[in-house]
Amino acid sequence: MADITNEQLIQRLQEKFGEQVFDIQEPYGLVTVTTTRENIIPMLQALYDDEVLQMQFLTTMCGMHFPDNKGQELGVVYHVHSLQNNIRLRIKIFFPEDDAVVPTATNLYLTANWMEREAWDFYGIRFEGHPNLIRILNVEEMEVFPMRKEFPLEDQTREDKINTFFGR
Amino acid sequence: MELAKQNTQIVTPDSYMQELTTLNLGPTHPATHGIFQNILKMDGEKIVSGVPTIGYIHRAFEKIAERRNFYQITPLTDRMNYCSSPINNMGWWMTVEKLLGVTVPKRAEYIRVIVMELARIADHLICNSILGVDTGAFSGFLYVFQEREKIYEIYEEICGARLTTNMGRVGGMERDLSPVAIQKIRDFLRDFPKVMTEFETMFNRNRIFVDRVEGVGPITAEKALNYGFTGPNLRAAGVDYDVRVMNPYSSYQDFDFEVPVGTKGDTYDRFMVRNEEIWQSLRIIQQAMDNLPEGPFHADAPEFYLPPKQEVYRNMEALIYHFKIVMGEIDAPAGEVYHSVEGGNGELGFYLVSDGGRTPYRLHFRRPCFIYYQAYPEMVVGTQLSDAIVILSSMNVIAGELDA
Numbered sequence: 148m149a150d151i152t153n154e155q156l157i158q159r160l161q162e163k164f165g166e167q168v169f170d171i172q173e174p175y176g177l178v179t180v181t182t183t184r185e186n187i188i189p190m191l192q193a194l195y196d197d198e199v200l201q202m203q204f205l206t207t208m209c210g211m212h213f214p215d216n217k218g219q220e221l222g223v224v225y226h227v228h229s230l231q232n233n234i235r236l237r238i239k240i241f242f243p244e245d246d247a248v249v250p251t252a253t254n255l256y257l258t259a260n261w262m263e264r265e266a267w268d269f270y271g272i273r274f275e276g277h278p279n280l281i282r283i284l285n286v287e288e289m290e291v292f293p294m295r296k297e298f299p300l301e302d303q304t305r306e307d308k309i310n311t312f313f314g315r
Numbered sequence: 316m317e318l319a320k321q322n323t324q325i326v327t328p329d330s331y332m333q334e335l336t337t338l339n340l341g342p343t344h345p346a347t348h349g350i351f352q353n354i355l356k357m358d359g360e361k362i363v364s365g366v367p368t369i370g371y372i373h374r375a376f377e378k379i380a381e382r383r384n385f386y387q388i389t390p391l392t393d394r395m396n397y398c399s400s401p402i403n404n405m406g407w408w409m410t411v412e413k414l415l416g417v418t419v420p421k422r423a424e425y426i427r428v429i430v431m432e433l434a435r436i437a438d439h440l441i442c443n444s445i446l447g448v449d450t451g452a453f454s455g456f457l458y459v460f461q462e463r464e465k466i467y468e469i470y471e472e473i474c475g476a477r478l479t480t481n482m483g484r485v486g487g488m489e490r491d492l493s494p495v496a497i498q499k500i501r502d503f504l505r506d507f508p509k510v511m512t513e514f515e516t517m518f519n520r521n522r523i524f525v526d527r528v529e530g531v532g533p534i535t536a537e538k539a540l541n542y543g544f545t546g547p548n549l550r551a552a553g554v555d556y557d558v559r560v561m562n563p564y565s566s567y568q569d570f571d572f573e574v575p576v577g578t579k580g581d582t583y584d585r586f587m588v589r590n591e592e593i594w595q596s597l598r599i600i601q602q603a604m605d606n607l608p609e610g611p612f613h614a615d616a617p618e619f620y621l622p623p624k625q626e627v628y629r630n631m632e633a634l635i636y637h638f639k640i641v642m643g644e645i646d647a648p649a650g651e652v653y654h655s656v657e658g659g660n661g662e663l664g665f666y667l668v669s670d671g672g673r674t675p676y677r678l679h680f681r682r683p684c685f686i687y688y689q690a691y692p693e694m695v696v697g698t699q700l701s702d703a704i705v706i707l708s709s710m711n712v713i714a715g716e717l718d719a
Contacts, residue, residue: 262686
């Protein structure tokens, strides 16, 4: 039941995954690593099975969109948590917009089912192997992925609300 | 007993009754306590499969938040779990404070603990008393709702609102606890245990109630963890995970309280865990009231905390800050924060990515309901329709949080 410090976690990650994890940071005390989408499921599995870390709880996962990062526009962020050691880890993957396919985590975590459906619904990230990848919160007839940055929130054709007046 | 056995028998394949009935439970069914639909396949009264459809009150909070200033996002969090909106508000402020690096004074943290625990009591009271209604006991519901009304009066005294509270500010509270608010909290602490004892006397060992809920909708600890359960539902399954203990926030480490756990994870355990948590919340409020520190009720964060109105009229800096805050012209530092609080029904997380602008670049809410409601089809398969209603209300699924 010993708590693991961030340094021990980073060391463990490096010796376990080596070059597969990169861009290791600690923003606000939460270890954040980036990996590739080929590695993500083996990595989650290895973290799940690791006898020291025991990261067996998927806290949350969500999609992200950075349209300016060419070739790496879309991303998925996983937050895993080790309840035994009380330490969290954030894993990110990035991939191009026109090839938004990620292997599914539903075989490992049942809870990933709806989270992946949500990411598909809002960002159009296709999870390969997902049992039932359909929209979850939006209507099924919707043709766009509304959380992507190319869909601004307010109607841009309105002339009665000029943005410079509203400090946005 | 013989009759019950007959009722659960599946009709034989050659029977003319082999066709299953499709039943739409919801979206606006009075027993679902919210707008969500379940398409159930029924064999008589027995449920063969269930498909939940959600999103009927989806309001795109995550998208709206990308165009709003930080202080304009609290009203959105109110409308997620509207049974315990102060917890959502405080969770959001703590996320922002973490991003900005603001240190909150002790008094503000204690006030926050008091309102969060009051909100937890209100949330659990709603869940448990509605569970009583669903099993046919209406009077318990009316009885504890009087006390819930008193909690709402305390909110009113603290922030002016009742249901969607929009309470607190960056760095603390918008005003100090008034003498009336303190008196109302003390009255509540004095009167509520009596009511709660009667409520427990009415249900805990009531034969009719126990028969309806014991062994209904059980879930194992492994399964619950795999499904991402948190909060009372996970603790009912026997896992003592509580964010207040694991990652204390807002001075929760100062208080002495216990984390109740169940064993089987069935409806009765969920009910009992919630009841016990109400007692523990009372303990926390009592300790916080007794040891309420003196001092300021908000942090010294002039760029994010509105200056007093008198200052705005007389003081140049105050006027500038007032203008900048109201017009939302202050940039937040770039960075990414995950902060979670123990909400009314589980770990309520905020994942905030800031690119250094005035609004969040990306804000993701970890809504506990959304995550554990996935287990519902599995929990209801093989049970009777009336059990499905009981399981649903014991899981405390709030439609506003489910759909965000």
